[in-house]
Amino acid sequence: MTEDVIIAQARLPLADPHDCTDAADELSLYEALYDTLVRREGRDYVPRLAVSWAMSEDASTWTFRLREGVAFQDGSLCDAEAVRRSLERMAREDKGYTLGAPGVWRQYLGDAIIETPDAATLTIRLGAPMADLLDVLVQGYVVAPSALPAYDAGDTHRPCGTGAYRLIEASDDHALMARVPGHFAGEPANDRIRFVREPDRARRLAMVRAGSAQVATNLDVVASADLAKDGATQVVSLAPVAIIYLLNAASGPLADARVRRALALALDREALIEEVVPGAARPLHGFVSPLHYGAGDAPARERDPESARALLAEAGFADGLTLGLDCPARLPDEAERLTQALGRQLAAIGVTLDVHLHADREAYAHMVRRKEIRDLCVFDSSPMSTYRVLVEKLDARVRGSWWQGYSNAAVEALIDRGRTTVDRAARSALYAQAYALLQDDPAWLCLYNPLKATGISGNHPDFALPVDTVLDVARLPPLR
Structure with a gap:
């Protein structure tokens, strides 16, 4: 019997796939077990359960032609009606929850009318135009209707999808899966995979060195650089998550754009990276990563402490000012070190930070969502959708969960204009314009994108993670 391929990761949250998450450990499980209408490929999308799609000229009606003959793991047919039920479920008011933010998907699909003209056709009539609907549907995991009652009862350990793997057994510490014969996207190279929970990063690295795990995710970039000597491969990926400080633009000193601009001009991103996460990040020059669709390519404004001090004086703070800063214990895990380093940089322009630490990360997220931050707070921004970041975090008319x-x-x-611009290149150009505007009038202090290291047994120089850095186990090379 073939040995299981062991995948060591920090968490094993086999939760409800219709809740919104950007946690790679969680999404790696869903990507194995379920399919979506489309999959992200670089900055674009490719067919999955849908073989084709079309958008109306006003971007308010989408029509999908589904792949025929696909079955769920309970033997039932994955037809348009089954897809409709999953999409309507993810749009429910009690679904779509992510850390601190309820009903993420409802704001896009809550007032949509989803119709099934025939078993292979799905039509989504949106309440408002959205040319970037695929950004939402890429996480619209399709679950067999037979499994939905268990999910609604809180039992998430009996998944039933159309994915390349099916679950055999699961606990808090492991999840064993077997590949599905004849999967429409091609059979994975590895017959059985076993995810194991190992919260300690150093232990995960030791496991792949020793061969007790064939894959280990989210490793220390520097510590894992010599994996080749153990007959393994280090795969380094730029993570699209943005490490930032949200700025309170509603009240206090940072309501003044000149003060926000002054803080940005005081930044030395390279020095912050070298001090806080040496060798494990790249400077972030705008509100989204260079991997994002519509990201501009203009460099951040050069560090200019003299201009920063002049802006502060113009805003009435010639003698300096003190800003209240909220800092979590984790997510990002280096938040305290980062805040100390930032404080030293801002001191050069006469800004003092009054730091308040928060041990409970979920309570911290709720505080941010309630817009109860002091002047600024450490945060990360993770959606791969440029449109979602703009709408949920920066549009004053929406006042989304993370808008400040x-x-x-x-x-x-x-x-x-982006909502209704059907042409993809033209829409990308619009978002690049927004990127440039937000460099001149910053809503956040944008610092860096982390580098993510993955260890894989054997020599695999051509293996790479997808752009969202979520491990797709169906794409792994043969490892046993």
């Missing part, structure tokens, strides 16, 4: 009072009418006009 920022308002820019020119950016909002670009968001509105």
Whole structure:
């Protein structure tokens, strides 16, 4: 019997796939067990359960032609009606929850009318135009209707999808899966995979060195650089997550754009990286990573402490000012070290940080969502969708969960044009304009994108993670 391929990761949250998450450990499980209408490929999308799709000229109606003959793991047919039920479920008010933010998907699909003209056709009539609907549907995991009652009862350990793997058994510490013969996207190279939970990063690295795990995710980039000597491969990926400080633009000193701009001009991103996460990040020059669709390519404004001090004086703070800063214990895990380093940089322009630490990360997220931060707070921004970041975090008319009072009418006009711009290249250009505007009038302090290291047994120089850095086990090379 073939030995199991062991995959060591920090968490094994086999939760409800219709809740919104950007946690790679969770998404790696869902990507194995379920399919979606489309999959992300670089900055674009490719067919999955849908073989084709079309958008109306006003971007308010989408029509999908489904792949025929696909069956769920309970033997039932994955037809348009089954897809409709999953999409309507993810749009429910009690679904779509992510850390601190309820009903993420409802704001996009809650007022949609989803129709099934025939078993292979799905039509989504949106309440408002959204040319970037695929950004949502890429996480629209399709679950067999027979499994939905168990999910609604809180039992998430009996998944039933159309994915390349099916679950055999699961506990808090492991999840064993077997590949599905004849999967429409091709059979994975490895017959059985076993995810194991190992929260300690150093232990995960030791496991792949020793061969007790064939894959280990989220390793220390520097510590794992010599994996080749153990007959393994280090795969380094730029993570699209943005490490940032949210700025309170609703009240206090940072409601003044000149003060926000002054803070940005005081930044030395390379020095912050070298001090806090040496060798494990790349400077972030805008509100989304260079991997994002529509990301501009203009470098951040050069560090200019003299201009920063002049802006502060113009805003009435010639003698300096003190800013209250909220800092979590984790997510990002280096938040305290980062805040100390930032404080030293801002001191050069006369800004002092009054730091308040928060041990409970979920309570911290709720505080941010309630917009109860002091002047700024450490945060990360993780959606791969440029449109979602703009709408959920920066549009003053929406006042989304992570919006902190920022308002820019020119950016909002670009968001509105993007909603209805069907041509993908033209829409990307609109978002690049928003990128440039947000560099001149920053809503956040944008610092860096982390590097993510993955260890894989054997020599695999051509293996790479997808752009979202979520491990797709169906794409792993043969490992046993």
